[in-house]
Amino acid sequence: MNELTERQKFILTLVVHEHIRSAAPIGSEHLVKHYQLDISSATVRNEMSALTELGYLRQPHTSAGRVPTEEGYRYFVSRLVQDSELPDTTRRMISHQFYQTRNDVEEWMRLAASVLAHQSRVASLVTAPHPEKARLKHLELISTRGRQVLMVTVTIGGEIHQRIVTVNEPITQELLSTTAHRITNLFEGKSAAEINALRAQLQGLDAEIINWLVEEMNQADSLGAGDIYLDGLTNVLAEPEFSGSEEARRALRLLEERPLLYDLLSRTKTGSGVGGVQVLIGGEGTWDEFRQWSMVLARYGQPGLATGTLGVIGPMRMPYGRAISTVRFLAGIMSDMVTSSLEE
Amino acid sequence: MNELTERQKFILTLVVHEHIRSAAPIGSEHLVKHYQLDISSATVRNEMSALTELGYLRQPHTSAGRVPTEEGYRYFVSRLVQDSELPDTTRRMISHQFYQTRNDVEEWMRLAASVLAHQSRVASLVTAPHPEKARLKHLELISTRGRQVLMVTVTIGGEIHQRIVTVNEPITQELLSTTAHRITNLFEGKSAAEINALRAQLQGLDAEIINWLVEEMNQADSLGAGDIYLDGLTNVLAEPEFSGSEEARRALRLLEERPLLYDLLSRTKTGSGVGGVQVLIGGEGTWDEFRQWSMVLARYGQPGLATGTLGVIGPMRMPYGRAISTVRFLAGIMSDMVTSSLEE
């Protein structure tokens, strides 16, 4: 990538900022006046022309101002955006809110989504913290009626899965309890695959239950088990690029159709560790549906034990600086929360 | 309420139908032509004029056709809508889908929301089946680390609540298990209030746990604990009354702000038993935010044991006949599902 001159970087930055602010194409004269530059508009025009040549800016039509291209945003985010932190008072306020909630993952997710949406003014999403491989912590069997049994599986991260299963013949709560106890002792800390490998020893009721257990844990492993919390959808509908009726519907469908999001997230999450903030601009070429969208994502949690993704999603014309610092901060907080809930 | 003549009812019906179909004001000539009436447009005009006088129709402006008023819709729904059933093939298809799912309430709720949205072409919502008073079925205590204990509460309807609590001093899993067992035996089938009344006997760890348990069960009793499943939001954005950018945002906020929905649902649910379909038109005067909305709701489940609400929500200009029959049918199905999961 050819290095830009300082002045070109400066002008690109201004155009990006100004466009994010106003959503309109930016003209040379406008920049000079608005920022009291001590170069003339003609000079700015020349530089803009060069930036257009290089593919960082484009004109919606002849005789209009310039707008950043996808490449332009990418250059801006990777080299020009100044990496501010959230103001101290804001940070404290947010932390405070978290430490006031009760010790409940769902509550945190909801709060994180809400804070992200409010701070960044775009839509936000938070997935549940989730181990790569569920490991059994505790199994409980509760008789409901007849042959119906409520199976409650607790995994080491503290996730709970419930399921009603039907066993071959009616059975007392006593027997169920001892069975659950036996299985828990036998397989605590084991993953679905490991349990599956060891189950040959068992038969009868135990084998039956183990079948369900393995199935349940496998299901838990596949992403998509947990829910995604979304917030701030209205924020993005307020943006002019989605205010048309057709645009709005497409936008909403994108966020309403969880499978698409799952797909996107699952392919994205690898490649950046906890703490690193990842910025996807314009679907990065591969995601056609997200061509006009950008996302700012980060992993949070305890690597190996339980990690989730959180971030914001909005139009390409997004306040990246603010979004990045907000996402980074929230990822930190959520990691703290998860950690504190795992270790004393 | 003054009785309308047969012909007036007929014309009101036509106007409502036609307006729901086309979203446009309906003129006299149009009706005569479109339905091959053997009265003249002038007669229709006179009747329309009378209906306008009575408050069932109104004109958006002097020289435009008529549009039903809130009162008009209300009259239509209460006396004119013909109460069709879903076609047999559709019903079978839907049932089939339900009986194919695994035995899981959340799955059913999701499916119900999806079916409602698709069939009625407006937005749908489904709340979880929920007892009026949670009764303890089973308590489980699982040590996580240090003084953190995962408390899992199962209520008689089969609902599961989890919560991480901190106890006064570290404690072994053995002790936790026997404690949980003891408490379960002691209080099975009891409500939060009953447990609270009896707890004086207990002290030490037991008392500590009971505190949490009662708090948790009280929380479960207050509506708003369970989630609301929404679907088909895009359907309502497609409607012309919400296609404007400002309208769309307001509409979405309405559905995104769960507390508002909870409030509405909680005040609505009383007053109509399971099976009865309730239609709310234009916020019924009291709900300002819902002035242009209508809802078709029904309770489902086992009265006394676990009931929830499901229904559709959309613009006043909503296909009521279809909506009502769909909601009624789905409420029936969901009741069956809940019943079958409770009794063998």
Place this chain on the structure above:
DNA sequence: TTTAGCACTCTCGGCTTTCGAGTGCTAAAA
């Protein structure tokens, strides 16, 4: 009581016009 006739109203879509922001180019100035 119904209907034909008619004058009147008002919105909607399409058309033209105007306005102005912005550009690129050229030639002079630094």
Place this chain on the structure above:
DNA sequence: TTTTAGCACTCGAAAGCCGAGAGTGCTAAA
């Protein structure tokens, strides 16, 4: 060589301006 002033040109957005058409209410006749 770089910057800048000057200028002609472009093109979209907004405003203004019809005309068509759908619809009404009223009156008088059937």
